[in-house]
Amino acid sequence: MNAPMPPTNGGCRNAPVLKERGQREVFCGLTGIIWLHRKMQDAFFLVVGSRTCAHLLQSAAGVMIFAEPRFGTAILEESDLAGLADAHDELDREVARLLERRPDIRQLFLVGSCPSEVIKIDLARAAERLSQVHAPHVRVLNYSGSGIETTFTQGEDACLASMVPVLKDTTARELLVVGALPDVVEDQMMSLLDDLGVGPVRLLPARRIDETTAVGSNTVFALTQPFLGDTHAALERRGARHIAAPFPFGDEGTTAWLRAVATEFGVSEATFEAVTAAPRARARKAITQASEALRGKSVFFFPDSQLEIPLARFLTRECGMTAVEVGSPYIHDALHGPDLDLLPAGPQISEGQDVDKQLARARAARPDLTVCGLGLANPLEAEGLSTKWAIELVFTPVHFYEQAGDLAGLFSRPLRRKSVLQLEAAE
Amino acid sequence: MKLTVWTYEGPPHVGAMRVATAMRGLHYVLHAPQGDTYADLLFTMIERRDHRPPVSYTTFQARDLGSDTATLFKTSCQDAVERFDPQAIIVGASCTAELIQDDPAGLAETMGLSIPVIPLELPSYQRKENFGADETFYQIVKHLARPQDRTARVTCNILGPTALGFRHRDDVEELTGLLSDLGVNVNVVAPLGATPDDISRLPAAHFNVLLSPETGETAARWLEKNHDQPHTKIVPIGVGATRDFIAEVGDIIQKPLLIDESRLRMPWWSRSVDSTYLTGKRVFLFGDGTHVAAHARIARDEMGFEVVGIGCYNREMARPIRALAKDYGVEALITDDYLEVEAAIEALSPEMILGTQMERHIGKRLGIPCAVISAPVHVQDYPARYSPQVGFEGANVIFDTLIHPLVMGLEEHLLTMFRDDFEFHDAAGPSHHGGHSPLMDQDASGGSFSAKMKDEPLPDNVVWLSDAERELKKIPFFVRGKARRNTETFALEKGLQEISLNTLYEAKAHYAR
Ligand code: SF4
Ligand code: SF4
Numbered sequence: 014m015n016a017p018m019p020p021t022n023g024g025c026r027n028a029p030v031l032k033e034r035g036q037r038e039v040f041c042g043l044t045g046i047i048w049l050h051r052k053m054q055d056a057f058f059l060v061v062g063s064r065t066c067a068h069l070l071q072s073a074a075g076v077m078i079f080a081e082p083r084f085g086t087a088i089l090e091e092s093d094l095a096g097l098a099d100a101h102d103e104l105d106r107e108v109a110r111l112l113e114r115r116p117d118i119r120q121l122f123l124v125g126s127c128p129s130e131v132i133k134i135d136l137a138r139a140a141e142r143l144s145q146v147h148a149p150h151v152r153v154l155n156y157s158g159s160g161i162e163t164t165f166t167q168g169e170d171a172c173l174a175s176m177v178p179v180l181k182d183t184t185a186r187e188l189l190v191v192g193a194l195p196d197v198v199e200d201q202m203m204s205l206l207d208d209l210g211v212g213p214v215r216l217l218p219a220r221r222i223d224e225t226t227a228v229g230s231n232t233v234f235a236l237t238q239p240f241l242g243d244t245h246a247a248l249e250r251r252g253a254r255h256i257a258a259p260f261p262f263g264d265e266g267t268t269a270w271l272r273a274v275a276t277e278f279g280v281s282e283a284t285f286e287a288v289t290a291a292p293r294a295r296a297r298k299a300i301t302q303a304s305e306a307l308r309g310k311s312v313f314f315f316p317d318s319q320l321e322i323p324l325a326r327f328l329t330r331e332c333g334m335t336a337v338e339v340g341s342p343y344i345h346d347a348l349h350g351p352d353l354d355l356l357p358a359g360p361q362i363s364e365g366q367d368v369d370k371q372l373a374r375a376r377a378a379r380p381d382l383t384v385c386g387l388g389l390a391n392p393l394e395a396e397g398l399s400t401k402w403a404i405e406l407v408f409t410p411v412h413f414y415e416q417a418g419d420l421a422g423l424f425s426r427p428l429r430r431k432s433v434l435q436l437e438a439a440e
Numbered sequence: 441m442k443l444t445v446w447t448y449e450g451p452p453h454v455g456a457m458r459v460a461t462a463m464r465g466l467h468y469v470l471h472a473p474q475g476d477t478y479a480d481l482l483f484t485m486i487e488r489r490d491h492r493p494p495v496s497y498t499t500f501q502a503r504d505l506g507s508d509t510a511t512l513f514k515t516s517c518q519d520a521v522e523r524f525d526p527q528a529i530i531v532g533a534s535c536t537a538e539l540i541q542d543d544p545a546g547l548a549e550t551m552g553l554s555i556p557v558i559p560l561e562l563p564s565y566q567r568k569e570n571f572g573a574d575e576t577f578y579q580i581v582k583h584l585a586r587p588q589d590r591t592a593r594v595t596c597n598i599l600g601p602t603a604l605g606f607r608h609r610d611d612v613e614e615l616t617g618l619l620s621d622l623g624v625n626v627n628v629v630a631p632l633g634a635t636p637d638d639i640s641r642l643p644a645a646h647f648n649v650l651l652s653p654e655t656g657e658t659a660a661r662w663l664e665k666n667h668d669q670p671h672t673k674i675v676p677i678g679v680g681a682t683r684d685f686i687a688e689v690g691d692i693i694q695k696p697l698l699i700d701e702s703r704l705r706m707p708w709w710s711r712s713v714d715s716t717y718l719t720g721k722r723v724f725l726f727g728d729g730t731h732v733a734a735h736a737r738i739a740r741d742e743m744g745f746e747v748v749g750i751g752c753y754n755r756e757m758a759r760p761i762r763a764l765a766k767d768y769g770v771e772a773l774i775t776d777d778y779l780e781v782e783a784a785i786e787a788l789s790p791e792m793i794l795g796t797q798m799e800r801h802i803g804k805r806l807g808i809p810c811a812v813i814s815a816p817v818h819v820q821d822y823p824a825r826y827s828p829q830v831g832f833e834g835a836n837v838i839f840d841t842l843i844h845p846l847v848m849g850l851e852e853h854l855l856t857m858f859r860d861d862f863e864f865h866d867a868a869g870p871s872h873h874g875g876h877s878p879l880m881d882q883d884a885s886g887g888s889f890s891a892k893m894k895d896e897p898l899p900d901n902v903v904w905l906s907d908a909e910r911e912l913k914k915i916p917f918f919v920r921g922k923a924r925r926n927t928e929t930f931a932l933e934k935g936l937q938e939i940s941l942n943t944l945y946e947a948k949a950h951y952a953r
Contacts, residue, residue, distance in 0.1 A: 035499075036477075036496060036497055036498070036499050036516070037474040037477065037497075037499045038474075038477050038480070039474055039475075039477065040474075040475055040477075040478055041473065041474060041475020041476075041478075042475075043475065044475075044478075059443075061441075063451065063535035063536070063564060063565070064444075064447060064449075064450065064451040064535065064564065064568065065450070065451045065453075065454075065476060065534060065535050065536075065564070067444050067445075067446075067447050068447055068450040068451060068454065068479075069475060069476075069478045071446055071447065072450075072478055072479075072481065072482055073478055073481075082445065084445075085443050085444060085445045086443070086444050086445075087441045087442070087443050087444075088441065088442050088443075088444050089441060089565060090441060090442065090565055090566075091563075091565045091566050093441050093565075094539070094565060100441065103441035104441065106441075107441055107442075107443045110443070111443065127473045127475070127535075127536035128535055128536055128539060130502070131505070131536055131539045131540060132539060159473070159475070159502075160473035160474045160475030160476065160499075160536075161473045161474075161500065161501050161502040161505065161536070162501075162502050164474065196914065197911070197914040197915070200914070291942065292945070295945055295946060295949040296949070298949050298950075298952075299948070299949035299952035300952075302949075302952050303952045369519075369523060386481070387480075387481035387484065387485050388477060388478070388480030388481045388484055388492065389480075389484070389492065390484065390485075391484040391485065391488060391489065391490055392484060392489075392490055392491050392492045394490070395490030395491070415945050415948065415949075418948070418949055418952030419952065421952075422952060
């Protein structure tokens with residue numbers, strides 16, 4: 014059956030977890046807007062926040078996405094803080110102006126930030142009111158991307174979860190695939206599912222609002238991203254059932270993910286083999302080539318995106334690496350359990366962060382590769398540690414078979430670079 | 441409430457970080473939520489700093505709000521002092537912490553720390569990054585500077601350079617050399633590279649050179665008032681300004697100064713015939729007040745451009761920039777709304793923009809060349825090479841910077857002459873910008889035009905099937921050409937007649953590394 018073999022030394026599902034609570038070095042959930050606004054082509058993300066929030070969005074994007082982006086920040090000013098009645102009027106005015114200027118916008122997300130939450134601007138109420146004003150052309154929803162509520166990729170989770178209650182009802186037996194993927198990857202996935210005869214398949218988020226994503230008690234759903242805990246809960250509340258599986262990274266993860274879906278839809282073994290054999294072989298070949306520099310090397314994950322556990326599984330099982338520490342901002346058994354089952358025992362699993370203590374552990378372990386945020390990468394490189402920026406993993410197509418080699422390549426490039434550079438002064 | 445897409449300045453606590461990160465032996469304890477730690481990457485990525493900024497963030501979360509964020513702050517303070525052993529700390533709040541009113545200053549005071557604690561009050565909902573830097577530096581100076589005797593020799597301090605400043609690293613070096621040529625030694629450079637101990641020694645200098653008014657002016661004024669140190673008002677960016685600056689220093693130290701100008705190439709470069717084509721080029725200037733003012737003079741008097749518009753984003757400089765604009769007979773644009781700047785540029789349609797990274801993007805969209813002369817900065821604004829703006833070498837560097845985006849003298853005529861030649865047409869842009877030909881992304885077939893011309897033509901017995909062709913177009917344009925060539929080579933090697941979707945991915949796997 015080609016089911017992934019659990020590790021002989023036991024997995025990590027029941028391993029003790031080091032829980033830390035201290036200074037965190039992570040983005041807030043607003044960051045998700047940077048990829049979500051590209052994915053949903055008729056959506057605008059309006060952050061109600063401060064200059065800091067606007068600055069984060071423009072700095073995290075690294076380069077400015079100049080063609081007037083579909084996001085912006087309504088910056089709170091002294092006058093908004095004084096009396097709250099104004100804030101709602103002001104918001105109405107800014108939204109009206111925005112929608113007039115951008116008739117292509119069909120869905121508007123009001124995104125809460127730390128300041129808007131601390132002063133308790135009720136964005137749910139605002140969304141309801143604005144929905145009435147601008148219906149039917151524009152649907153207005155709200156979610157929190159604030160740093161006091163969300164960590165990095167949790168922003169996408171909060172966004173998708175906010176869409177679940179407004180999805181249409183259906184009694185049809187459908188597969189709902191959840192998680193924002195680059196279009197090229199999504200197309201590959203759809204064609205694999207189509208070849209397997211699995212359908213109808215719906216997507217959350219859909220590329221545009223008019224598409225027919227619906228949910229009900231006959232819906233089964235699969236997650237493509239490991240950070241969708243709230244969306245998972247919201248879908249279950251609508252009666253949908255989760256297909257638990259490892260995440261579709263690498264040959265093994267992709268196969269296990271597809272197999273869980275295929276089993277649910279009664280796909281025959283012969284069909285499964287016929288559809289997956291060629292891309293699997295390709296993925297394996299590409300991984301073998303791309304992971305050459307990774308074999309026998311150690312890796313240390315700082316917590317960032319919640320992708321850490323599935324990626325550690327991929328790197329240890331398919332690329333021959335050893336994990337020293339696998340940090341994740343949050344661990345949900347329902348989502349991460351299947352990957353933890355497969356991750357060979359050994360690494361320290363940690364949840365949360367106390368960045369200075371964690372840096373001390375990384376320095377002591379001197380891993381061959383450290384996966385961390387942008388704020389830490391150059392300082393660690395300067396100490397002689399090779400690093401991979403975690404944010405690249407959410408901006409780059411890395412899911413499913415055809416990207417498996419690229420995924421390994423993302424990790425091997427820093428090591429290859431280190432080996433090609435001859436910059437040390439002669440002795 | 442104001443809808444903002446891009447901002448020229450960050451919040452004031454980022455300004456405070458620019459000061460803290462510039463200094464040594466100082467630590468910043470910042471009451472802020474976790475997401476605010478993004479600011480570290482400005483320094484480690486954009487400026488390529490090899491150390492984390494000396495900032496401890498409390499990273500409070502929603503669940504802390506009801507209980508005790510004040511204790512969290514005190515713990516962070518205590519930990520920071522023990523772990524980093526600074527000579528002094530600055531304490532403050534980001535925009536969110538300002539709202540929960542924990543009073544970091546008061547809290548830190550009650551802790552009985554043995555080092556100076558400098559509280560910062562930075563109103564996040566009114567002010568911005570430059571104010572934050574200026575105010576932070578002023579507070580540090582006010583708290584730490586000690587009355588003392590002047591040095592025996594004539595010395596000065598250089599005030600204002602910070603982390604993430606526009607070319608501050610090299611400006612300090614160039615300025616130090618220039619002053620030394622004038623017989624003036626530098627007592628302390630601050631904040632860049634200074635320790636709290638160094639700050640206490642500031643009053644030993646005879647006068648101050650204010651390199652960056654945006655970030656050092658309040659401190660300079662305070663030192664003038666309280667320690668009787670005059671400061672220079674001219675920022676020596678450009679040939680004329682550098683000469684005036686030298687005269688100003690001469691006035692302060694009451695000594696006529698003569699200087700060797702043999703390293704100054706800019707005037708001849710500007711007079712030589714190849715530069716004729718620069719005459720009367722219509723330029724629009726936008727940036728921080730200091731750089732805009734300096735570049736307006738360079739543009740008009742030293743490059744022979746025609747200045748058609750002037751503006752700045754920092755309101756603190758509105759007054760001098762308005763006066764300057766009047767002098768140049770143009771309207772001043774004082775705004776931090778880039779849409780307004782874009783509209784102004786579109787309306788004036790200048791032949792060149794001297795601006796910030798924002799204007800560079802505006803220029804890209806409107807097809808107008810742009811040279812970057814001011815913060816906000818981008819990783820490109822931290823070149824590995826020595827690249828000052830001030831002094832004589834600065835003037836040389838600026839000449840090069842300003843002509844780089846332009847098509848050069850004779851080339852301009854050739855382009856017009858051969859404008860119908862497919863490789864040598866006017867949309868190809870300056871020949872020294874290899875990779876930037878706009879045709880790159882115009883080739884509908886996916887590859888880059890010029891790359892295709894150079895490569896061996898595709899043998900006509902290999903055909904792209906439509907699904908593979910479609911897939912190829914989904915690949916980002918900057919790697920598409922490579923993907924196309926690799927796939928074709930792969931198909932040739934395999935003796936394939938057709939490229940299918942599968943072939944595309946077989947090839948991708950084949951070349952994966
Ligand atoms: S952490 Fe809060 S205040 Fe900071 S950028 Fe994120 S939402 Fe804005
Ligand atoms: S090479 Fe390209 S990016 Fe650099 S200045 Fe010239 S046009 Fe701008």
